[in-house]
Amino acid sequence: MSSSSPAPESPVLATARRAKEAAGLLAPLPRTARDAALTAVADALEARSEEVVRANAEDIARAREAGTPEAIVDRLTLTPERISAIAADVRDVIALPDPVGEVVRGSTLPNGLELRQVRVPLGVVGIIYEARPNVTVDAAALCLKSGNAVLLRGSSSAYASNTALVAVLRDAVEKAGLPADAVQLVPGESRDSVRELMRARGLVDVLIPRGGASLIRTVVNESTVPVIETGTGNCHVYVDEHADLDMAVRILVNSKAQRPSVCNAAETVLVHAGIAERFLPAALAALTEAGVTVHGDAAWRAAGTAAGVEVIPATDADWGTEYLSYDIAAAVVPDLDAAVAHIRRWTSGHTEAIVTKDTAAARRFVSRVDSTAVMVNASTRFTDGGQFGFGAEIGISTQKLHARGPMGLPELTSTTYVVTGDGHTRG
Amino acid sequence: MSSSSPAPESPVLATARRAKEAAGLLAPLPRTARDAALTAVADALEARSEEVVRANAEDIARAREAGTPEAIVDRLTLTPERISAIAADVRDVIALPDPVGEVVRGSTLPNGLELRQVRVPLGVVGIIYEARPNVTVDAAALCLKSGNAVLLRGSSSAYASNTALVAVLRDAVEKAGLPADAVQLVPGESRDSVRELMRARGLVDVLIPRGGASLIRTVVNESTVPVIETGTGNCHVYVDEHADLDMAVRILVNSKAQRPSVCNAAETVLVHAGIAERFLPAALAALTEAGVTVHGDAAWRAAGTAAGVEVIPATDADWGTEYLSYDIAAAVVPDLDAAVAHIRRWTSGHTEAIVTKDTAAARRFVSRVDSTAVMVNASTRFTDGGQFGFGAEIGISTQKLHARGPMGLPELTSTTYVVTGDGHTRG
Structure with a gap:
């Protein structure tokens, strides 16, 4: 909703602003265009799996040097087979029903005005997540499917992997005719970049933290961007x-x-x-x-x-x-x-x-x-x-506003009222 | 979600805690119980209009002393006729469909589990509003109808009127067998009480600011309680x-x-x-x-x-x-x-x-x-x-999460998933 840009603009805010512009281009696209981009993403992941595996090897080497437990190293590891499985998940997302354009409510009012409440993309969705690089692709696929631009802020331990994956995704999206900035990695590996993201109200429409309780608490407490709280389960x-x-x-x-x-x-x-x-x-x-x-x-x-x-x-x-x-x-x-x-x-x-x-x-x-x-x-x-049969999940909301429980594609949308008349005015 | 209470607890937090307890009692009540309380509220407003008008006279006198423009004094003014009109609005709310218990989505899963997504009250709704005392009753009626406890934080210029109205409402609610703390005025006339309300995350489920752009901006920026942004219209x-x-x-x-x-x-x-x-x-x-x-x-x-x-x-x-x-x-x-x-x-x-x-x-x-x-x-x-034919409105949301546009009773609810099996476990 904000209109004037702070100066000088940081790399994080510049990224968010490009995402907002991309979101404006994505919103009116029909399903076929979004699905074509997802097909291109799945194909490109398989075609370029070697370069992703090479980047992933850097993260793994760093993790081993830092004495990371093998279970966590395993979660971080990408192989050509795992990348194929990720590509298969993207193809599953393509097959899901399109949430955008669904008429949630509609009627003709007594004065003849035609009222429709229609699902529209949220706009810019920011995902803050830990460790596993497959989330990078999953989250991007769900956001693209629902017409949103996505800002990905993964863990620094997967930075090389995420950078390689996002490069593949952006190329594929762009070749399919969509704006590359529909998928962006938030620049910077430090906590400062998260903090800036949390303050990008007006550019980012929602932040979804996925990970440990401490990450989630920080985002909930410090963000002026609306947050969907996920995951903590007692x-x-x-x-x-x-x-x-x-x-x-x-x-x-x-x-x-x-x-x-x-x-x-x-x-x-x-x-x-x-x-x-x-x-x-x-x-x-x-x-x-x-x-x-x-x-x-x-x-x-x-x-x-x-x-x-x-x-x-x-x-x-x-x-x-x-x-x-x-x-x-x-x-x-x-x-x-x-x-x-x-x-x-x-x-x-x-x-x-x-x-x-x-x-x-x-x-x-x-x-x-x-x-x-x-x-x-x-x-x-x-x-x-x-x-639950939703076919995909971007997290499990434990809050009461907007979404509660497993969040699928409809939860990545908002609605708008479209009201059509023939010159109606209020008396 | 929070579990431990800060000590020593302020009057505002104590109020919020009582609201949360009342919300727990309200949630399982059937429509008939909530509607009976609303009927009692409407009747009591008319029966006790004189004492409300007397309290209102104090606010009017203070406003005139302070040189308040007559247009604003008029908005502040309650007469027996205006109170009857407010009571009639409460009766209109009674007639609206019950949002609580509506099954939003439901299916039987392949394994036989029965899945239902059901509307439930949000819990504790905080309303921060300016000037007009009729909002006090409107907001309380919509919250009670939807099974929520309400925390009302009106403007200090209407403090005497709001205090009298809330006394009438609480008596009526209690006589109808509901907890009086379903309706509470937030204590204190200073800005500090608003600030405390904005920090009562875990006790208050949502804050809805209604009023000028500056009030709304403050709440959006400073609240850790989830906020529904309303009303600014360019x-x-x-x-x-x-x-x-x-x-x-x-x-x-x-x-x-x-x-x-x-x-x-x-x-x-x-x-x-x-x-x-x-x-x-x-x-x-x-x-x-x-x-x-x-x-x-x-x-x-x-x-x-x-x-x-x-x-x-x-x-x-x-x-x-x-x-x-x-x-x-x-x-x-x-x-x-x-x-x-x-x-x-x-x-x-x-x-x-x-x-x-x-x-x-x-x-x-x-x-x-x-x-x-x-x-x-x-x-x-x-x-x-x-x-739009919603019959009631607690505000117009201009944000994208949870509710967008005029908010009626369904927007004052969340949902929960009820899953019924006969010993189902995951393999």
Whole structure:
């Protein structure tokens, strides 16, 4: 909305201004033009995979020199096969329905004015993300598909890889007749460039931070550009008095241990006192077998002692922690309402699950927790754009404005009202 | 999302915390309970109008002492008749469809999981507004209808009126069985209380500033609570080469002069060079008759000289100004694309209109400007929740995230995903 440009303009702001100009050119393009650019991107990634792998080797060498753990080096690594898989993802995005131009609401008003609320691109989308260079291509593809210009600010550990990938993307986009500045890497490897991006209100329409809790908190607190908060997941599994015991154990273990490093993994289990005596021994056995350490309240510690399993005493810090590891906080609660109160107090608002055979309990739980997703008799791990059938995901919003939950293409759009008359004036 | 409370807690934060607790109680209530509270509110306003009028008299006396212009004193004034009209507005809100519980999207996933995206209240809505005490009731009614707790921060000039109104509202809400803290006035008359409200992230879910550009800018820049930007309107009318001349004059005059003090009034007219020679004399005559002063470029000044009408030279400041008065900036542009470029450079993103008989021109204009609403052959004055048939409006968003354009009840909700299975786990 801002009109006058600050002087002298920094490289980051100049990049953002070019993105805004590109967004103006992208917005009116039909789907065919955007899809053609994405096809060109997929083809170019495969054709030029060697140069990307060469650049990636620099990042890997730097990471190894810095003593980076092999698991993280692996996440950073690009091979021709991995690049082909990334190109295949781009082709999947091409096949998705076009969100732009969808009429969300429409009517003819009593005075004959024709009112249509139509999806339009957001404009300039800034993505701030960590480590994995595949996000560079994924995010660019989703933004292009939805008619947005994208500003990519990846981690400095992937700077060479991202620079090479963005060069490939820009060439392909330009050869397809779209402005190259539809895809840009934010210049600079320091934190200052992030700070400038967060202040580019009027040039950047939204910032989406993807990564650790500290990155997200910084962006949320310091940005004057609107932010979509993503990802932090302190998820709960509540085992109701009327739960199927076997189902509850299966859902708990799956929620916690199927992939503990992700945001939709469970971090706390709450158990109704009426079922604790039967559930805790079964749960402890299954969790232990899955390699999970329990941080429990008195009831869980007593059950641990009885079962010969060590249960670490839980403190308030445990209720508030997103472990992202084979650890879980565990408490027994007197009833469903106490479980809801615990969750409302400690949750990050991502995903909560209830296991129960009682429809009234399920209904009460669903209407009283206040989170992005509520699972009834299902694992917390299902909160995911792919699982929900959205075909693509640019992040999982845990905020309430604009988008809540897995964000697909429609969440990368805004709307505008188009009102058509034949000389209508207000009396 | 935040979990630990700062200590010692200020009165503003304590108010926000009570609002959050009330929101937790409101969210699961069915429509009948919320509607009953609104009926109680409407009845109580009429039954207790005398005490509200008495409090209002204090504000009026203070305003007169301070030399406030009579037009503003009039906006501040409450009479039994005006209070009845406000109560009638509350009854209109009761009749609107319930946004809460609406299933926005739903499907059964391939694995049998039932997915529903359901509208839920936002939680705690903070409204920061100026002068008119009727906003106090309107905003509270819309928030209650949509299941939200509301924090009201009106202008200090209406403090006595707002205090009396909120007392009536709280009593009525409580008698209807809802928590009184669903409606609260933010304590304190100083700017500090606004500042605290803007920092209450985790307690307040959204802030909606309603009022002048400076208030809105302050909130947008300083708030860590998510903000919905409303209202600033630097609206444009573009008269295309292929416009119906009479229609263009009517739409221009209506857009500018039907009610110049509001955000959807036009502030700039742009005229295609190919029609300028015929349009400018007609427009100058009609604008002058409507009492409008033109701030024009060279072409408009020349037309003014020829017509014997004074046209003030326009500077860049004029293109960026929301006059909110009987003034308009005016330029001749070489073609439609130049009009679009001018608008994209200077607009606040509220409403733009094109007058044309040419469908291709209309299509090009609609797809290239980037604003909340685009009028084709209609006055800018139609961007309004009432005109759009939404039945109520808490403001007009000029931002792209969450809500764009007139905000009705659905815009006061978020959504949550409810996923139901029978023991589903991820493989």
